[in-house]
Amino acid sequence: MVSADDSASDTASDTARASSDANPAGEALGAAAAADPTTPANERQPEVVRFILSKLRLEELNATAPVDPAVLRVEQTGIDSLELTELIMELEDRYRVTIDDALLSDSTTVVELAEHIAARMP
Secondary structure, eight states: OOOHHHHHHHHHHHHHHHHHHTOTTOOSSOHHHHTOTTSOHHHHHHHHHHHHHHHSOGGGGOOSSOOOTTTOBGGGGTOOHHHHHHHHHHHHHHHTOOOOGGGOSTTOBHHHHHHHHHHHOO
8 A cells, every 4th residue: 555655755756857867968057047147157158068068069079188168169060050050049049048140150169159158148
């Protein structure tokens, strides 16, 4: 026989499991936390960098050392124009910002893109 306490415990476990399954990348901050208007842009920027890096094809770089997002240009990752458009749309939706097309030049680094986004987050 299952008691009400057991049922409540099972429901709490299922909820916790669903929450962890919904965030497989293990991001330290979700979009809602990153978009907190009381958080300064310089504190939001690392989460934006992590999100951008999670969306890029870094395995194609064949890097022997850790990738430095401050010098990694978005175009170096092998992302094509359609993937870039999809990434920009996802970033705009996730962080509720508009990304300036002029920023997306061949020399834009991941950190520069993240700084642009973090500075404009509501």
